[in-house]
Amino acid sequence: MIDSEETARVFTAGLCDAAAMARLEHLAELLRAENTRQNLIARATVDSLWQRHIADSAQLLCYVPRETGVWLDLGTGAGFPGLVIAAMRPDWTVYLVESRKRRVEWLDAAREALQLSHCRVIGERLENVPDFSAGVISARAFAPMPRLLELAGRFSTKQTVWLLPKGRSAAQDLASVAKSRRSMFHVEQSLTDPEAGIIIGGPVQGARLEARQAS
Numbered sequence: 001m002i003d004s005e006e007t008a009r010v011f012t013a014g015l016c017d018a019a020a021m022a023r024l025e026h027l028a029e030l031l032r033a034e035n036t037r038q039n040l041i042a043r044a045t046v047d048s049l050w051q052r053h054i055a056d057s058a059q060l061l062c063y064v065p066r067e068t069g070v071w072l073d074l075g076t077g078a079g080f081p082g083l084v085i086a087a088m089r090p091d092w093t094v095y096l097v098e099s100r101k102r103r104v105e106w107l108d109a110a111r112e113a114l115q116l117s118h119c120r121v122i123g124e125r126l127e128n129v130p131d132f133s134a135g136v137i138s139a140r141a142f143a144p145m146p147r148l149l150e151l152a153g154r155f156s157t158k159q160t161v162w163l164l165p166k167g168r169s170a171a172q173d174l175a176s177v178a179k180s181r182r183s184m185f186h187v188e189q190s191l192t193d194p195e196a197g198i199i200i201g202g203p204v205q206g207a208r209l210e211a212r213q214a215s
């Protein structure tokens with residue numbers, strides 16, 4: 001279990017290389033500075049940024065194959081999980097969809113500062129984003145499951161992996177999905193909070209994939 005800033009850093013470092021860790025340290029620094037100007041993350045979580053936000057996002061990499069198509073993150077907000085994933089896997093194509101102007105400006109500035117040329121910030125409501133096939137769809141604290149599926153289903157194929165950190169309401173949220181669709185999802189325990197769950201869907205069912213080194 002990831003229960004401190006130290007264990008969060010060690011866990012995250014196990015999933016990426018040293019250059020990616022340096023990018024994440026840079027991101028943490030930028031985020032702390034920006035958080036004094038806009039309320040990106042709750043003040044109560046600033047001192048546990050690695051545990052509550054960075055490692056919490058990084059753990060999603062344990063559920064995706066080494067090769068994946070476009071990673072689509074819905075309602076990225078301050079950058080979680082999509083910007084963290086883009087910083088850890090700079091060669092992957094990661095789209096961050098966010099509708100709030102100030103969040104979009106922040107995400108664009110952070111993406112540029114971290115030189116993430118394969119990451120694109122889409123400053124639109126998801127409803128206005130044209131269809132394409134995503135390899136991964138992630139969303140943390142974006143919308144309840146029925147709404148999320150209604151909004152994002154058109155980006156999904158049989159190969160798409162869904163990664164939906166849901167906090168403590170995961171099982172309840174999944175139960176609200178129509179029976180016919182529920183069987184494609186299951187809940188895994190979050191490593192950053194024993195009471196929180198991640199709803200996982202698509203072809204990568206069952207146990208967590210082996211932690212992957214980037215190099």
Ligand SMILES: C[S@@+](CC[C@H](N)C(=O)[O-])C[C@H]1O[C@@H](n2cnc3c(N)ncnc32)[C@H](O)[C@@H]1O
Binds near residue numbers: 078124139
């Ligand atoms: C509760 S925040 C979560 C932010 C981030 N995923 C996290 O976990 O820290 C939800 C975000 O989704 C964005 N959002 C809500 N509805 C949206 C929509 N239809 N299209 C794009 N972004 C949306 C909001 O602006 C907000 O930044």
